Amino acid sequence: MDPTPPASSPSDPSPADRKRWRRMLADEREESKVYRDLAGRRTGDEREILLGLADAEERHSDHWAHLLGSDAAAIGRGSLRMRLLAFLGRRFGSVFVLALAQRAETRSPYRGDADATPAMAADERIHEEVVRGLAVRGRARVSGTFRAAVFGANDGLISNLSLVLGVIGGGASRTTILLTGIAGLLSGALSMGAGEFVSVRSQRELLAASAPDTSDARTILPQLDVDANELALVYRARGIPAEEARRQAEEVLRSNDPAADVEATTPDGDGSDVIGTSVGAAVSSFLFFATGAAVPIIPFVVGLQGVTAVVVSAVLVGLALMLTGATVGVLSGGPPLRRALRQLAIGAGAAAVTYGLGTLFGAALG
Structure with missing residues (x-):
């Protein structure tokens, strides 16, 4: 396709138009680099698909370069979002990057841009579906272990914070709080690991029996x-x-x-490659639960006490919950901020209820 300007393109573009074209050109070049970097980490079908996407983005780059003429030579870097995507693509090349690329394709501005051709807008809509398909493949490969990791971390954060706040509400000493938190970490991590092992092993056996x-x-x-x-x-x-x-x-x-x-x-196959291995799920669940459960007791480990320790613990857990929620949002194709706030609200609700109950029982037993 020749990168000829659309009929509606202004013959004497304004500075704002040229600035927008430069931004479009820079972003398309960054996006092409992302797909080529990802292709370098793939083989077979996926590599060819990613290279095809890179070629399409370069066609779009040619369109904006044609409109800019000699100004195209002085184009800088793309937007911060696209530069971040390119950085992640070069460093990781994972399903996480494909999920971000999917969201980038979803937000393409070409549908309402008078200077983008209808073919370019259609391309971006197709690219969204192509990247969605690649992201689905990647999610399927990591779904078992990733599910165990996310659930393990969330359970560790929420359950141990609730446990710690419950005994704080009951008037426990720092030593009791710390021992309670460590006991909750170990018992919960072992329980989660054992549960994931049994769950995944049973699921694999069921699939094998059905094959x-x-x-x-x-x-x-x-x-x-x-x-x-x-x-x-x-x-x-x-x-x-x-x-x-x-x-x-x-x-x-x-x-x-x-x-x-x-x-x-x-x-x-029997589908067992999708759910992962029982040992991998168990180890992942154990480690991530232990990691999440360690966060609420960090202030007490370093010697903080009273309200200061409680506030620091709650803030650390809140940040960790938002991080896991945002990660799930990105990988699932949903809005990261909404998922982060949802995780935070769930954790805060559970902690508040447990603290309140601990205070009531502490007063009744005292």
Whole structure:
């Protein structure tokens, strides 16, 4: 596509127009670099897809460069958001970067820009879906361990802060508070790790039990009667409608290699690669719960006491909750700030209730 200016482009652009074009050009160049950096860390299909996206962004760069003419040579860096994305792409190349890139494509201004061509606006809409697909692949690869890590950290933060505030409300001494926090950290981390191990192991065993067994296909299938057999029932049991199951069974048995055909109709894998390993989930959950649970007791470990220790503990936990909430928001494609505030509200609510109950029980027992 030739980077010719649109008919609606002003013949004598204002300084504001040229400033906007320069910003668009710089951002497109940064975005192209992001995709090329990510492609350098991928192989096969994903690499080709990312390089295709980079080529498209360079076409858009050519459009703005054409409008700017000689001014295009003096273009600086892109926006802070795009520079951050490029930095993360060079350093990490992870699903986190793809999630940010997806949000960047979603916010493309071309749909309402008079100087962008309709083809460019359509490109960006397609790019959003392409990056969404790549991000889904990445999320699937890390979903099991990531889920355990996020849940572990959140549980550690909220449960141990609530536990510590509960005994503070009951009038416990600094030593008791510290011992309670350490006990909560260890017991909770061990419980979370064991729970994740059992959960993921059970899920993998369930998936393995549900996966079709084709080990005897090459021995059994060639011996079946072409006109009277139960192969169609196998397909019907997998959810295929009766007529389609019968037709598929007939095609398989009349082929040159029935066993190869029936293996080809079997889904690849059993889905266990999506949920991760039981050991990985358990270790991740243990470590992240312990890390989260350590945050509320840091002020008491370093010797702070009274209201100062409580305030510092609450602030540290609040910041950590917002960080985990924002991370989940980015990876899920949702608004990070909203997810961060939601996590903060949940943690604050749980801590306030526990502190209140601790105060009531402390007064009743005192």
